[in-house]
Amino acid sequence: MNKRYLYLLLLPGFLFLAAFMLIPIILTIVSTFMPDGSLTLEGYMTFFRDGYFNKILLTTLRVSVVTTLVCVVLGYPAAYYISRAGIRKKSILLALSIFPLLTSPVVRSFSWMIILGKKGLLNTFLMNIGLIQKPLEILYTPVAMMVGLVHLFLPLIIITLLGVMENLDYELVRAARSLGASSFTAFRKIIFPLTVPGLIIGSILVFVGSLTAYTTPALLGGKERVVATFLYQNAMTLNDWQAASVIAVIMIVITFVVVGLMNAWANRLNPKG
Amino acid sequence: MALISLEQVSVAYDNRFILEDFNLQIEKGKLLSLLGPSGCGKTTTLRLIAGFLNAEQGKFMFGGKDYTNVPVNKRNFGFVFQSYALFPHMSVYDNVAFGLRLRKMKEAEVKQRVTRMLEIVSLGGFEKRLPKALSGGQRQRVAIARALVIEPDLLLFDEPLSNLDANLRVNMRVEIRRIQQELGITTVYVSHDQEECFSISDQVAVMNSGKIEQLAHPTTIFKYPASEYVARFIGFGNFIAFESRSDAGEDIELSRGALKFLAAKRPNGAGNLGMLGAIRPDDLQLWPSTQEAPLSGNTLSGRVQVSTYLGRSYQYEVETELGVFTVNQEMDVPFAQGEQVTIYFPKDKLVLVQ
Numbered sequence: 209m210n211k212r213y214l215y216l217l218l219l220p221g222f223l224f225l226a227a228f229m230l231i232p233i234i235l236t237i238v239s240t241f242m243p244d245g246s247l248t249l250e251g252y253m254t255f256f257r258d259g260y261f262n263k264i265l266l267t268t269l270r271v272s273v274v275t276t277l278v279c280v281v282l283g284y285p286a287a288y289y290i291s292r293a294g295i296r297k298k299s300i301l302l303a304l305s306i307f308p309l310l311t312s313p314v315v316r317s318f319s320w321m322i323i324l325g326k327k328g329l330l331n332t333f334l335m336n337i338g339l340i341q342k343p344l345e346i347l348y349t350p351v352a353m354m355v356g357l358v359h360l361f362l363p364l365i366i367i368t369l370l371g372v373m374e375n376l377d378y379e380l381v382r383a384a385r386s387l388g389a390s391s392f393t394a395f396r397k398i399i400f401p402l403t404v405p406g407l408i409i410g411s412i413l414v415f416v417g418s419l420t421a422y423t424t425p426a427l428l429g430g431k432e433r434v435v436a437t438f439l440y441q442n443a444m445t446l447n448d449w450q451a452a453s454v455i456a457v458i459m460i461v462i463t464f465v466v467v468g469l470m471n472a473w474a475n476r477l478n479p480k481g
Numbered sequence: 482m483a484l485i486s487l488e489q490v491s492v493a494y495d496n497r498f499i500l501e502d503f504n505l506q507i508e509k510g511k512l513l514s515l516l517g518p519s520g521c522g523k524t525t526t527l528r529l530i531a532g533f534l535n536a537e538q539g540k541f542m543f544g545g546k547d548y549t550n551v552p553v554n555k556r557n558f559g560f561v562f563q564s565y566a567l568f569p570h571m572s573v574y575d576n577v578a579f580g581l582r583l584r585k586m587k588e589a590e591v592k593q594r595v596t597r598m599l600e601i602v603s604l605g606g607f608e609k610r611l612p613k614a615l616s617g618g619q620r621q622r623v624a625i626a627r628a629l630v631i632e633p634d635l636l637l638f639d640e641p642l643s644n645l646d647a648n649l650r651v652n653m654r655v656e657i658r659r660i661q662q663e664l665g666i667t668t669v670y671v672s673h674d675q676e677e678c679f680s681i682s683d684q685v686a687v688m689n690s691g692k693i694e695q696l697a698h699p700t701t702i703f704k705y706p707a708s709e710y711v712a713r714f715i716g717f718g719n720f721i722a723f724e725s726r727s728d729a730g731e732d733i734e735l736s737r738g739a740l741k742f743l744a745a746k747r748p749n750g751a752g753n754l755g756m757l758g759a760i761r762p763d764d765l766q767l768w769p770s771t772q773e774a775p776l777s778g779n780t781l782s783g784r785v786q787v788s789t790y791l792g793r794s795y796q797y798e799v800e801t802e803l804g805v806f807t808v809n810q811e812m813d814v815p816f817a818q819g820e821q822v823t824i825y826f827p828k829d830k831l832v833l834v835q
Binding site (some may be wrong): 383 | 532533554555557559560562564568579580583627631791
């Protein structure tokens with residue numbers, strides 16, 4: 209095919225995204241600065257002066273950060289084990305770790321309700337063995353959201369890390385060992401630094417995913433709001449589309465800032481540049 | 482006494498033995514090559530010595546101590562990898578300093594040693610570069626410097642030159658030999674390239690399916706291969722299976738049917754046990770059959786089947802009553818296809834193998 213016409217391959221997808229994503233986003237952004245035709249920051253000022261919104265924003269960031277950290281702590285060792293496993297074991301473990309992605313978030317959240325609820329499996333169990341006297345309040349708290357989000361995003365970080373770890377030349381570890389490094393030192397000085405870029409990319413995916421997740425926090429959070437559920441409430445319940453747009457833009461900005469910062473960090477660490 | 486001794490070692494992968502009852506001794510200060518095609522067990526042997534692999538059975542003695550269960554990082558052996566295995570996130574300096582820092586050496590001394598070692602491998606001034614900013618030859622030299630700077634008790638090379646282009650390979654192998662002799666460091670070198678092994682080694686072990694076929698000085702192997710396998714591997718392209726042999730003073734008389742050949746005995750009297758005659762294509766000589774051969778005996782008449790031009794010489798496939806022989810000969814005017822020729826087998830070039 210003539211190279212000059214190669215761009216035609218890009219065109220359909222690009223037009224679709226432009227028409228249904230790029231233009232609406234630009235219109236949304238513009239509308240928040242010009243609610244009635246003149247340029248103003250009033251929309252944003254209202255939000256950042258509002259204690260309730262600040263609390264929601266803080267909860268959202270906290271839930272996202274903790275979810276990301278938990279995913280990193282749980283996902284990294286798991287991914288490392290899978291990357292070093294034999295080919296058969298590897299494919300089984302990989303299928304198992306992807307499995308949560310294949311079920312609907314609604315189904316998953318309802319199962320967590322059954323587990324975490326006041327008369328749920330966890331509380332019943334803990335009370336039966338006498339560890340607690342009255343049921344723990346887990347469901348409809350930020351903790352429940354985090355549990356649900358970790359369940360949702362753990363596969364994502366495992367897959368991302370696995371990609372990096374499988375490309376790791378294990379000869380490097382042998383080289384480090386032959387130069388006198390213990391297994392742990394070889395891990396600390398060779399494997400870990402070389403997998404940090406993957407760790408950052410995985411963290412970005414989890415963080416952004418948690419930040420914008422709707423279903424899981426809506427079902428497991430109860431009255432606790434996160435930015436995404438708050439946006440929904442403003443738009444669908446209160447019919448305040450102006451406020452919903454402002455929230456949407458704030459979410460986009462946070463996402464871009466976080467992705468930008470972490471990408472820059474990952475690039476700086478990436479030895480292959 | 483040997484510095485290194487592998488005693489009745491067996492290594493298996495997936496229930497298949499790579500090495501079985503394997504024995505090898507290496508003297509202090511020598512460079513020994515393990516030569517053989519891929520899958521012959523040479524790399525397995527090297528990795529066993531390095532400690533990357535564990536033997537199912539047998540012992541590995543080093544300097545009189547049992548090293549069989551000493552972990553890799555306690556052996557103090559330098560290893561140079563085929564892929565170089567430089568740490569991509571570290572500068573040349575940090576790569577070379579890696580082993581010294583693990584030994585808790587003071588940074589001032591680390592600097593002094595790394596700088597000296599980089600001079601030795603002619604990489605002064607490259608300290609701050611990352612491996613990706615180096616050429617293949619430079620990477621290889623960093624890998625060698627990194628293995629040498631820890632002052633290893635043993636240096637191990639795993640096909641270190643196979644990723645370099647031909648000119649660089651020759652330069653690097655001279656360099657490796659120079660450094661090895663300068664530092665007097667015992668070295669095991671693995672390669673499938675016979676020229677590479679012969680040019681730098683004190684001893685060459687030719688390996689075949691987990692066994693050493695012959696262990697000797699390179700010139701001995703080159704002239705007097707011990708077995709058919711070794712002969713084939715190092716370029717003896719022509720074979721004659723004789724039916725009987727008898728002593729004839731300086732020589733051995735061989736016969737096949739009505740044909741009689743003489744082969745010179747080896748100088749030290751060793752070897753020359755088999756009944757299979759082997760000779761290199763370069764050592765055979767051809768005459769036109771119209772011309773009388775200047776020497777009698779050890780000849781065979783035949784017909785040129787194929788003639789190809791190799792640059793320095795012509796290569797002929799000559800059909801005879803004992804099969805097809807390959808002959809390389811330098812000449813201005815080549816033989817034509819189908820021409821009748823006489824092949825002469827110099828008796829000091831015809832060796833007997835088992």
